[in-house]
Amino acid sequence: MPLSTGHSAGRKTHELPSDSSQESYQTSQFNLACRFQYSGGSEKAFAADNLGVDAVLGPKGSPLQITLNALFHLEEMPGKIKWTYYKKVLKHPLVEQGIPFISGHSYGGFRVNAVGDDFFTKFEYQPGQRFSFEAADGGSGHLSETKSEAIAGAEAAKLLGIKLGDTFNPTCGVNAGDPVHKHDFIKFVGIMAPTGTAHDRAIFIPLKSFYSLEGHGSAVQEMADDEDSREISGAYLKLKHIRRGALHPGIQELKYDINQSQGAQLVIPAEVLPRLYKIIGWADTMISGIALMVLGLSCIFLFSSLMAALRERRRDIALFRCLGATRRTVFGLMLTESALTSLFGALAGLIPGHVLVGIAAHYIKIESGLHFSPLFISSADIWMIPAALLLGILIGFLPAFQAYRLGALTNINKEN
């Protein structure tokens, strides 16, 4: 590196500031990289999915639980709502579209949801984007035509090795050990093109299939034809918008009216998800705090290492000066050394940070179904590199200035 003159053969060589300072710097950047990945990745994982649904009509219970179940195929619905009530909500002038669904079944660890027919033709998983079965998009097959036909999400199909024409027996429940509908064989007739949303990790059957599953008993089977007794888990609602895509202000009154009912509530994911971020924010703040502490300590280590290195190299610097190096050159060399140490520390922390996210993503996906990508680069990641460089320059400024002021003649004969 810059200040290694090589003249001191036989004596100890002066190298970069101590390894510990670079390691601690690396650790702090690693912490920060993980924190930004966790925070940015989790927000991305949730935010991308709530688009396309303005509100969810669900049973009484936790709004967060309803949002997670309806949009992310996690958790369980806290109850059921009456079909007749759903029909009443559909008549409200602010409600443009409703798609009923029933959750609570699974197959191979993936949720099996019964959905209204409009789900595949009218539901927009993101503004203007509907589910596709086109081969060009990565899909195959067609919509369910009979009640014993199912459609698989792209990821569920890939991970379970589902092919068109395969049959399966849904499990009545979402937990291990729940009973299986042994006599109900449902055939896969379609595989949806990837959407990048949680719907890729689910299997869908027609609404009527749910009521007619053999194990559900006569009371549930009657619901297939008798709408008055029919129950659903909830419904995706598309509501009236005003200019610039904002929800109609009357939504709050609609929400109030529905929430006064005995068995239903209106959940607006755009209101619920920020609360979820707030809960996650606790962990987020903790990780940030620890990362910043380590960063602070690393800066102190780097500074003290540079000062120690300067003391050790006084003779080298003096020799350098005698050989023709100007004060500015010495100043520049010290500053470059500090900046490069900081930069390499940042890079050496960022890379393992992303690698760790890549390893953890697999387990997070299994546990929660959320998708984290190690390739996701947040804006904070990008800013971290120039910030590390700048921090290195700031830390190195004082040692560089000391080197700048070092007298060549007074230090040439000094032993280290």
Next chain:
Amino acid sequence: MIKKIFTAFICSSLMTLSVYAHDHKEGEHKSAHGGCLNAICECEVGHAEVKLEGDTLKVWFVGGGSDTLKAVKIPDKELILSVVPEGAAAQSLILKAVPNELSEESVGNCSQFAAKADFLKGVKKFTATGTVTFKGKKQPLRIEYPEGYDPDEDEDHDHDHKDKKEEKK
């Protein structure tokens, strides 16, 4: 090293707590329909949310404290209010129960009341008094529009809530 990690953990925990303490606000009273909230009785047993739209006066009965987004159903079929617009004489106004289908209400089990009257047109400020059967008791109702009414602010609200507990005993 362990000491450093422990210190860092304690510091970051304190930082987190201070952030939480800063963010935490006391429960605010929200009105679901953008109207003004008028407390019923002392200690906010409930509220009457009032909104004047042109010549129509709407009243929703909601919960007390910060429970203002929860309707309280009233057995009365109508409310009789004595309305005093600012700078005008008192007028009697009969508000009828307006059951909301989505709230599964019916006349006699309804939280929303409304009335139309020509004298309400252009009124910016008024007070109104009457009575309402609220949570099983006949309670006096006072409305101050558009500021809202809170008897606990009016009088010295320093009575001890222990009195109520003793009464129950």
